[in-house]
Amino acid sequence: MNYELIEVPSEKESFELSQKFQEFVNSNTPLPDESADKKFIINVRDSGKGLIAGILANAYWDGLEIDILWVDRSHRGTGLGAELLGKAEQYGKEQGAVISFLKTVEAKGFYEKYGYQVFGILEDRPIGTFLYHMKKRLD
Structure with missing residues (x-):
């Protein structure tokens, strides 16, 4: 056996490992193809077309993952x-999501105000902080 440390993996190298992992997962628990993911952005712009707010999310596997809300x-x-x-x-919800989930360091209180609950906490990522994993039922 040979071990390889690839510090900057190419797309091909990443794809190969992802494909092998997906084959294993599907052999035990078939999951929808990742090509069914519905990534989307909702932006808000001012009258001068400047970006003042936005949300980046992904609807997949009956869930909604919030990546960025700014x-x-x-x-x-x-x-x-x-x-x-x-x-x-x-x-x-229109895409079939029954649960929404996200990670946040600073906005825990904001999300709790809108029904999200902490289901996991990772300490010291980065050092001195807490990374909150949160969820909310949509059904």
């Missing part, structure tokens, strides 16, 4: 973040 500092506290979250959850 609101420009000058628009925080206006309800814009809550509106974006609600729009993303609605789109997720």
Whole structure:
């Protein structure tokens, strides 16, 4: 056996490992093909076309994964973040999502306000912080 450390893996190398892992997973628990993922962005722009808020998410495997929710500092506290979250959850439900989930370091209180619950905490990622894994039922 030979061990390889590949510090900057190519797409081909990453794909090979991912494919082998997916074959193993499917042999035990068949999952939908990742090509069925529905990645989407909902942006909010001001009258000058400048980006003031946005959400990046992915609807797949009966779930909605929130990757990024950002609101420009000058628009925080206006309800814009809550509106974006609600729009993303609605789109997720339309795609069949029954649960929404995310990771956050700083916005735990915000998400709790809209029904999300902590289901896991990773300490010291980065050092001195907590990475909260949160979920919310959509059904």
